Amino acid sequence: MDKTITFTIDGVEVKGKPGQSVMQAADEAGIYIPRLCYLEDLVPHGSCRVCTVMVNGRPQAACTWPVSEGMVVENDTEDLLQHRRRIVEMMFVEGNHFCMFCEKSGNCELQAMAYRFGITAPRYPYLFPKRDVDASHPDIFIDRNRCILCGRCVNASRDIDGKNVFEFVGRGANKRVAVNAEAKLSDTNIDLTDKAVDVCPVGAILKKRVGYAVPVGQRKYDHAPIGSDIEARRKPDAAASGGKNG
Amino acid sequence: MSENLLKAVVRICRQYGNDRTRMMDIVRDVQEGFGCVSGRAMDLIAEEVKAHRVDVESVVSFYSFLTDEPRGKVIIRLCNDIIDEMKGEAKVAAALEDELGIAIGGTLADGSVGLEETPCIGMCDQAPAALVNDVVVTNLDGEKARQIVRALRSGSTPRDLVETLGDGNNASDLVRAMVNNNIRRKGEVVFAPFSSGAALKKALAMSPNEVIRDIKVSRLRGRGGAGFPTGMKWEFTRKAEGGKRYVLCNADEGEPGTFKDRVILTECPDLLFEGMTIGGYAIGSDTGLLYLRAEYAYLHRFLESKLQERREAGLLGKNVAGKAGFDFDIRIQLGAGAYVCGEETSLISSCEGLRGDPKNRPPFPAQKGYLTSPTTVNNVETFCCVARILDRGSGWFAQLGSKGSSGTKLLSISGDCLSPGVYEVPFGIKVSEVLKMAGARDAAAVQIGGPSGQMIGKKDFEKTICYDDLATGGSFMIFASNRDVLHVVDKFMEFFVEESCGYCTPCRAGNVLLKERLEQIIAGKGEPEDLEYLRELGETVKLASRCGLGQTSANPILSTLINFRSFYDERVKEAKDGMQSSFDIHAALADAEGIAGRASEHF
Numbered sequence: 001m002d003k004t005i006t007f008t009i010d011g012v013e014v015k016g017k018p019g020q021s022v023m024q025a026a027d028e029a030g031i032y033i034p035r036l037c038y039l040e041d042l043v044p045h046g047s048c049r050v051c052t053v054m055v056n057g058r059p060q061a062a063c064t065w066p067v068s069e070g071m072v073v074e075n076d077t078e079d080l081l082q083h084r085r086r087i088v089e090m091m092f093v094e095g096n097h098f099c100m101f102c103e104k105s106g107n108c109e110l111q112a113m114a115y116r117f118g119i120t121a122p123r124y125p126y127l128f129p130k131r132d133v134d135a136s137h138p139d140i141f142i143d144r145n146r147c148i149l150c151g152r153c154v155n156a157s158r159d160i161d162g163k164n165v166f167e168f169v170g171r172g173a174n175k176r177v178a179v180n181a182e183a184k185l186s187d188t189n190i191d192l193t194d195k196a197v198d199v200c201p202v203g204a205i206l207k208k209r210v211g212y213a214v215p216v217g218q219r220k221y222d223h224a225p226i227g228s229d230i231e232a233r234r235k236p237d238a239a240a241s242g243g244k245n246g
Numbered sequence: 247m248s249e250n251l252l253k254a255v256v257r258i259c260r261q262y263g264n265d266r267t268r269m270m271d272i273v274r275d276v277q278e279g280f281g282c283v284s285g286r287a288m289d290l291i292a293e294e295v296k297a298h299r300v301d302v303e304s305v306v307s308f309y310s311f312l313t314d315e316p317r318g319k320v321i322i323r324l325c326n327d328i329i330d331e332m333k334g335e336a337k338v339a340a341a342l343e344d345e346l347g348i349a350i351g352g353t354l355a356d357g358s359v360g361l362e363e364t365p366c367i368g369m370c371d372q373a374p375a376a377l378v379n380d381v382v383v384t385n386l387d388g389e390k391a392r393q394i395v396r397a398l399r400s401g402s403t404p405r406d407l408v409e410t411l412g413d414g415n416n417a418s419d420l421v422r423a424m425v426n427n428n429i430r431r432k433g434e435v436v437f438a439p440f441s442s443g444a445a446l447k448k449a450l451a452m453s454p455n456e457v458i459r460d461i462k463v464s465r466l467r468g469r470g471g472a473g474f475p476t477g478m479k480w481e482f483t484r485k486a487e488g489g490k491r492y493v494l495c496n497a498d499e500g501e502p503g504t505f506k507d508r509v510i511l512t513e514c515p516d517l518l519f520e521g522m523t524i525g526g527y528a529i530g531s532d533t534g535l536l537y538l539r540a541e542y543a544y545l546h547r548f549l550e551s552k553l554q555e556r557r558e559a560g561l562l563g564k565n566v567a568g569k570a571g572f573d574f575d576i577r578i579q580l581g582a583g584a585y586v587c588g589e590e591t592s593l594i595s596s597c598e599g600l601r602g603d604p605k606n607r608p609p610f611p612a613q614k615g616y617l618t619s620p621t622t623v624n625n626v627e628t629f630c631c632v633a634r635i636l637d638r639g640s641g642w643f644a645q646l647g648s649k650g651s652s653g654t655k656l657l658s659i660s661g662d663c664l665s666p667g668v669y670e671v672p673f674g675i676k677v678s679e680v681l682k683m684a685g686a687r688d689a690a691a692v693q694i695g696g697p698s699g700q701m702i703g704k705k706d707f708e709k710t711i712c713y714d715d716l717a718t719g720g721s722f723m724i725f726a727s728n729r730d731v732l733h734v735v736d737k738f739m740e741f742f743v744e745e746s747c748g749y750c751t752p753c754r755a756g757n758v759l760l761k762e763r764l765e766q767i768i769a770g771k772g773e774p775e776d777l778e779y780l781r782e783l784g785e786t787v788k789l790a791s792r793c794g795l796g797q798t799s800a801n802p803i804l805s806t807l808i809n810f811r812s813f814y815d816e817r818v819k820e821a822k823d824g825m826q827s828s829f830d831i832h833a834a835l836a837d838a839e840g841i842a843g844r845a846s847e848h849f
Contacts, residue, residue, distance in 0.1 A: 046606045047750050049790040059789045064606040086786040090755035123779075124759050149748070167300040168601070168748075169307040171584075173758055175748030178307075180300040182285050 007071040009053075016067035023051060023062040026075070030234025032227035033075050034084055034116070036091075036109055036201055037150035038063040043159060045151035048091075050084050050113065081117065088113050089122035094173070096128060096145035097202075103211030104203030106219025110148060111202075112226035129173070136186035139208050140197055144176055147204040153177065157196035165190045177204075252290060254279050259294035266295040267617065269305050269599030273312055274580060281316040281357075288314070308601035308747075309582035310364065311540045318353045318360020320398055323377040326363040327502045328737040329370040329660045329723060334387060338374045339363075341388035345395040359398055365585065365741050366502035367541040370660035370723070371428045371667045378404040380543040382425050415512045420548040427509050428667030431683065433654040434646065435634045436627065437670050442516045443561055445637035449524045450569040457528040458484065461632060464640035465652040470496060470588075470625035471695055471719030472794070476632065479622055482612035483529045486620035491531035493522050494616060494623040496593055498539045500585040501696035502741060503721035506656035507626040509668045511538075511545050514630060515552040519576060521629030523566060524636055526574040529622055534576040537593050540583050549578055585745035589793050590623040591615075592747070603749050604793035627656055627720070648674030651712035659684045661724035673712040680722065681707065688726040691810065696721035697738035698798035700805035701731070731813045732768050735802040739764060742799035753796025756787035760803055771828040772818040781807055 005016045009031050016025030021044065026033050037048040044063040051062040054074040062075070074080065091097075091110060099105050131144040149168070154177065157165040165188045169178040181187035190196065197205060216222065258275045262268035272291055273283050280287065288302040306312045324330075324339055342361055343349055353360040369375035372384035381404040383394060394407055411417035412426040429437060449457050462477030483491060495518070499507040510518060522534045538546065553576055556562045566572050584602045586592045591605035594616050615621025624632075631653055635643045644652045651673035657680065660666045664685030671680065681689050693701045694711075695718035702709065702716070709715050725734060739761040748754040760783055766772050767780075784800035784807075791797045807814065821827050835846045 044606065046792060049750050049752055049792065052790045061606075061792070064608075066608060082782075083786045083790055086756075086783065087751050087790060090751055090759065094751075094755040094758070124783075125762060127755075127758065127762075148751070149754070164298040164300065167298070167304045168603075169300070169304050170748070171308050171601070172743060172746040172748045173754060175754065178300050178303060180298045182299075 005067045005069050007067055007069065007073060009073040010076050014073075018067075020067050021063055022053060022055070022060075022065050022067055022073055025067050026062065026073075027230050028233070030231055031075065032230045033062045034113060034227065035063060036088075036113060036148060037152065039152055039199055039201075041160070042152060042155045042199070045155065047149060047151055048087070050087055052080065052083060052087075054080065085117045085119060088117060089119060089124055091148050092119075092122045093124040093126045094129065095147065096131065102146065102203045103206060104146070106214070106216065106222055108203060108221075109201035109226060112221040115221070116225040116227065127173075131176070134179070134185045136184035137190065138186070139192045140185060140190060141206055141208060142177070142179075142185055143204055143206070145204075146202045147177055148202055149175060149177070150201055152199040152201065153196045153205055156199045157190070157194065160195040163189055163194065163196070165194070165196055251280060251284075251287060255287060255290040255294060259291060264295050265599075266297045266301075267597075267599040269295070269297075269302070270579065270582060270596060272599075273302070273306055274582060277312060281319060282313045284314060304601050305599065309540075309584050311583035316353070316357055317362070319358050320379055320404060321360040321362060321377075322394070323362045323364040323367070324350070325365070325367045325369060325373065325375050325377075327366040327370065327373075327741070328734050329366075329503060330373040330375065331737070332661065332729070333373040335374040337388045338376070338386045338391045341391040342395060345392045359395070364541075364583070365744065366500065366504075368499055368505040368508045368539075369425065370503050370505060370658065372426055373660070377541060378407055380546075381405055381407060382423055382544055383407055384424055384426070415548065418548060420551050421512070421545060423544050425508070425512075425544075427513060429509060429513070429670075430659075430665050430667040431669040431671065433670030433672065434638075435643070435654045435670065436510065436514060436517070436630045436656060438634070440514070440517045440520075440633070440637070442520065442556070442559065443567060445633040445635075446520050446523055446561060446567050449527055449636045450567055450572065454484065454528045454530060457524060457636070460640040461528070461635060464631075464635045464643040465650075466628065466631050466635060466643070467651065467713055468625055469627035469631065469655065469719070471501070471698075471717065473713045473717055476624060476628055479612060479624070480525065480528050482610075483620045483622040486613045488614075488618075488620045490533070490617075490619045491529050492616045492619055492621040493525045493529065493531050493534040494590075494593065494597065494611075494621055495522055495534065495536045495626060495629055496588060496590065496623055497542065497626050498537050498581055498585075498588040498593060499542075499626070500539060500588045500745075501698060501719055501721050502738070503660055503693065503696045503723040504658040504719060505660075506658045506668045506720050508542060508545075510626050510630060510656075511542060511549065515549055516556070517630045517633045518626055519553065519556055520561070521632035522576060523562065523574050524632050525622060525624065525629065527566075527569075527572055529620070531622075532573045532575070534574065535597055535616070536576060536578045537587070537597060538578055538580050539587075540581045543580060546578060546580065553578070584747075585741075586747045586793070586795050589795055591793070593623060594621065601747070603747050604795075606792075625719075647672050648710065648712045650714045655711060655718070656720050657711070657718070657722045658720050659722045659724065662686060662689065662726035662729070663724045671711065674710050676708055676710050677702070677716065678707040680711070681724065684724065686724045686726075688728075689724050690727040690729070691725040691731055691734075693721070693723040693725070693734070694718050696723070697741055697802055698794070700801055701734070701809060702805075703809045706809070731806055731810045732764070732817065735806050736761065736764055736768060738802040739799075742795070746795060746799070750790075750792040750796060752787045752789075753791040753793075753799060756783060756791075756796070757799050759783060760787065760800060764803065766828045767814060767817050770817060770819075772814075773821050773827060774815075774818050776818060777807060777814055 035051040046064040134142040292299040467473040587602040592602040
């Protein structure tokens with residue numbers, strides 16, 4: 001089991017272990033592959049597609065694709081950056097994202113990704129969908145306007161909390177996260193301490209009465225772009241080749 | 247009523263062993279009895295099968311034939327694909343709406359009849375067509391539509407609507423459909439006489455590995471469109487680690503414009519089931535599933551009886567055809583209206599009683615498929631080829647067709663031609679020859695392989711149908727010179743938007759955006775740079791989508807941007823004075839003007 005798999009990402013040699021995904025091996029090596037649905041400790045969902053990389057010339061999601069000996073991965077290329085930008089812009093227009101008054105601002109992975117990619121405004125027309133808000137629970141609220149359907153809450157509730165509070169219903173543009181009750185979050189057995197409450201990358205699931213507690217300037221992404229923590233792990237000898245993504 | 251529902255749910259769930267992987271059957275049966283799967287029913291089902299209520303809701307909300315509120319005791323689902331539209335669907339829709347007094351999407355106040363539209367139901371050769379519950383009505387016009395409504399109103403059941411029976415087994419007691427086969431050309435592989443058991447006995451005289459070797463030698467490739475070598479797929483499945491193995495047949499023929507599986511299921515079920523049984527022997531499986539699209543539910547009883555005949559003849563069950571130790575049987579799994587379930591991992595999800603979301607790959611179905619066991623998923627036509635190969639020999643099969651594409655291919659031909667129907671042709675045939683056969687005198691465009699394929703123009707009519715040139719699952723839609731290519735493309739985009747499962751971003755949002763801009767262009771509000779916008783967006787949807795649906799959904803736009811560029815060029819124009827022509831400033835300001843109570847001063 002301690003066999004090492006050697007492959008390259010953008011020409012840099014990376015060591016991985018059998019069963020690891022490209023994402024996991026890259027994270028360990030300090031190479032950041034942009035992602036929005038993937039979260040360590042959760043079953044990879046493979047839905048956002050921001051982590052799309054080229055594996056031996058074919059597009060694959062880094063979060064679900066396993067490492068193999070000698071594979072050639074392209075990550076930080078101009079072409080992929082363009083595709084990733086378009087995907088992030090799609091997310092901005094398919095939901096209703098108003099960063100200026102969203103309490104997740106500064107700590108939001110979608111917003112941070114847009115900044116990292118240098119997106120100032122989406123090129124696509126806003127679709128302004130009608131989405132609903134569920135503020136029934138005393139401590140937690142859901143604002144589906146901001147949901148990017150990443151599946152983190154679904155997986156965390158099912159696999160870590162053992163509760164299945166959330167699941168997807170509907171399909172296509174009408175797909176949404178539903179709760180395990182006739183209508184309201186307050187009718188479920190969710191608790192404030194559940195993992196599912198903590199994993200939302202955007203402001204779709206938030207705890208009540210804690211918003212805006214951190215001043216602007218001290219929020220998670222105020223100083224360093226998203227992914228910097230992973231890039232900081234990179235050993236100095238491999239860091240020479242720099243990147244366009246950040 | 248609620249007492250009845252409780253009893254019924256308990257009975258239905260018990261009938262399926264309270265097995266949540268049989269959710270599709272459970273919710274279908276509950277809906278059959280109660281007209282919908284209500285919130286209360288979801289609670290009860292969840293309790294019986296030890297699932298969560300939201301799991302049941304997740305399934306019910308996914309499939310277009312399932313509903314959580316009554317939509318009509320009888321539901322008329324009018325097919326709205328492009329071919330039906332060309333054949334006069336609008337008049338049929340208007341007549342239905344007028345006669346019923348409701349719009350499409352509505353239900354009569356007494357709950358007796360609901361009216362809906364649905365994508366391709368596999369009847370493009372006899373369009374316009376509709377489903378009345380499970381019953382297919384074909385070759386409709388306004389007057390026939392009115393008669394249907396009047397008959398239903400005067401107490402007729404959907405089955406009573408069938409007055410003239412179609413040909414072949416369509417006329418059999420177990421089908422009784424007005425559907426016609428329209429087999430226009432028979433070849434040696436699928437539409438040749440077949441004697442049940444002949445191929446199976448030859449297979450069972452060999453070892454499973456020898457059967458796989460024969461399929462490899464025949465160079466058979468998957469007939470659903472992707473063209474993966476069947477022998478290799480079976481070898482992977484046989485060699486994969488795991489106890490139980492499964493053979494799945496993909497009869498979820500949902501690609502608009504294709505209907506050849508309908509004809510196979512009607513006329514050659516033995517050939518198909520024999521191929522599946524051979525597949526079971528080859529990979530070491532004792533269980534086959536036929537995933538039958540809900541639109542073909544009218545064939546369900548007939549297919550069940552064919553399976554029963556085979557059981558009685560010893561061709562299914564224990565020690566199949568006398569082969570000690572080889573047990574194999576086939577179950578039919580009905581779908582519930584979802585194109586994406588034709589994607590093999592979505593099909594597996596659906597068979598497992600889940601929403602039809604595709605799965606992440608790897609693992610591939612051959613490694614971990616249905617219920618995480620090694621599984622082979624093959625097309626209806628592929629299994630027919632298998633049976634024929636075992637009967638006539640792999641060498642015989644390999645010499646049919648063209649160099650890289652052995653055998654024959656069924657084409658489902660529809661649109662602007664004199665003889666729409668199913669044609670069994672050798673691979674390597676030219677498009678121009680096909681057009682001649684079908685009596686298409688004025689073809690200007692052909693959609694090869696359905697919306698997920700490509701649209702070609704006259705300059706490509708000398709290309710050939712085969713895996714190395716024009717690969718196709720069989721849909722062949724012909725458009726004459728008077729058709730608006732961009733309108734056709736728009737219909738296809740509407741289809742993909744409707745059928746996207748919504749799992750991944752590029753397909754869920756990208757197709758909506760592609761359609762939006764295309765419609766701006768059609769409306770004359772497009773600018774030249776919109777064409778590059780469409781191409782770039784389309785490339786991202788194609789590259790980054792998670793399954794075959796999204797990876798091909800931009801094809802109608804991407805292929806026509808190349809092959810039919812002039813249709814776009816003549817619609818777009820440079821913006822004047824730097825103003826975006828798609829932006830209507832009057833409309834944008836209307837609300838504000840209303841609030842202010844005066845007109846704005848703008849240009």
